[in-house]
Amino acid sequence: MEQKALRKLVESISKTVKSLKRSEVECLIILFHDWVERADVRLDNVGLDRNTFQMILHSLFGMTDDKLMNRVFSAFDKDSDNRINVNEWVKGVSVFLRGTFEEKLKFCFEVYYLNGHDGYISQEEIFDMLKNSLHQQSEEDTDEGIKELVEITLKKMDYDNDGKISFADFEKAVTEERLLLEVFGQCLPEAKICLDFETLAFKHVLTSSF
Numbered sequence: 418m419e420q421k422a423l424r425k426l427v428e429s430i431s432k433t434v435k436s437l438k439r440s441e442v443e444c445l446i447i448l449f450h451d452w453v454e455r456a457d458v459r460l461d462n463v464g465l466d467r468n469t470f471q472m473i474l475h476s477l478f479g480m481t482d483d484k485l486m487n488r489v490f491s492a493f494d495k496d497s498d499n500r501i502n503v504n505e506w507v508k509g510v511s512v513f514l515r516g517t518f519e520e521k522l523k524f525c526f527e528v529y530y531l532n533g534h535d536g537y538i539s540q541e542e543i544f545d546m547l548k549n550s551l552h553q554q555s556e557e558d559t560d561e562g563i564k565e566l567v568e569i570t571l572k573k574m575d576y577d578n579d580g581k582i583s584f585a586d587f588e589k590a591v592t593e594e595r596l597l598l599e600v601f602g603q604c605l606p607e608a609k610i611c612l613d614f615e616t617l618a619f620k621h622v623l624t625s626s627f
Contacts, residue, residue, distance in 0.1 A: 426503065427439050427442050427443045430442050430446070430503070430504060430507050433508065434511045436511050436514075436516070437507070437511050437514070437515060440619070441618075441619050442507055444618050445507045445618065446507065449465070449507075450503070452465060452473070463502070463503075464498075464502045464503075465500065465501040466499070466500060467490050467499065470486075470490050470493070470501050471483070471487070471490065474486045474489060474490075477610075477614055478513065478611075479610045480603060480606070482549065482550070482602055482603065484546075484549050484602075485528070485546075485549070485550075485603060485604055488528045488529070488531050488604065489528055489604050491528075492524060492527045492531065493505050493506070512524050513605060513606050513611060514611050514614070514615060521598065521605060522588060522591055522598065524605070525587075525598055525599060525604055525605065526538075526587050526588075528604040529542065529587075529601050529604075530542065536584065537581040537583055538582040538587070539581050540567055540580060540581065543567050543571070543582070544563055544564070544567050546602055547566050547567065547570075547601065549602065550602040551563065570600070573597075574586050574587065574600075576589055
């Protein structure tokens, strides 16, 4: 990428991503373009596809759950074009690395309600996510046990008793008990992994081999 274009892009993204230094934004942009070039995508649709992005989540951010990684992809992909563009990449990673509690709260909620697209986490979504995260063997026993967990979850988090979890419900529950932030599965990297990523990425050491 030409230096003039890179500087312009860094300046543009830095206006909306305040938690990262310009030099850090530049590092993330360079990494992004390196991965895109290696993925050999069409020039008219530049971005990280779902498979490449999930490999990055797994190899660099320690995520292992395919279904949740798929949801994280969709949460990054704000324009829903099935590609993570450079703006979406930097903004999403900034939440991983330096996000405030409020930013992480909103991100996790977006990951969890994505299937509904209505701004609520439904009972069906809660069931599916809990079943996915528990990985139990007996389907019959699992379903019954998970239905009970869904009921317990709703009692704890559904403050307006409408049978689903709104952002207001989620925010109140997580504010009172921070451990509920990732109650339906991991969608944020662990703190140590974020520090390791920063050490590598912001010192120009990280390569694109994953």
